[in-house]
Amino acid sequence: MNSIIFYIAMTSASTPFVIIVFLLFYFIINNKKYKNLLSMYYEQGFTLTPLYQFYVAMGFLGSFGMAYYFCRLKKNKKVIFSPENQESIVAFLNKINSDHTTWLNNYYLATLIALFIYSIFIMLSILKIILDTDIGKELCNLLQ
Incomplete structure (x- = not known):
C-alpha cells in the first residue's frame, strides 16, 4: 500500500x-498583454489594494494572484480585499x-488545477507520515 x-x-x-514550468513560458509569451492590462487598469484611475500591489511587484510569482483578481472580477465575483469601486472595474x-x-x-484555470493536484500530494504525504508512526502501524495491524 x-x-x-x-x-x-x-x-x-x-x-x-x-504545470508551473508551462505557466512560466505562457506568462513570458503573454507578458506584454499582462503589462498592457495593468497599464489600462491604472489609466482608468483604478488602484489596487496593497496585497495586489505586492503581487504586481512580484512579477511572475505574483501573476497567479493577479490572474485570480482579474478573472474573478471579470465574472463579477468577490475577491479577497475587494476594491471599493468593484462595479466600475467589472464594467471596465x-x-x-x-x-x-x-x-x-x-492561466487561472491551470493554476487552480496545479493547486488541486498539489493538495492531493500534501494529503498523501500526511497520510504517509501517519502510517509510518507507531500509532499508524498499530492501526494498520488492527485493520488487517
Missing part, C-alpha cells in the same frame, strides 16, 4: 511542477478587448 501511495504522491508532486474588464483577458482565464 505504501508503494501505491508513494507513486501517486510523486505524480501529484511532479505534475504541478510541470468586460468592455476591453478580450485579447487582454482571455489568456488569463486559461
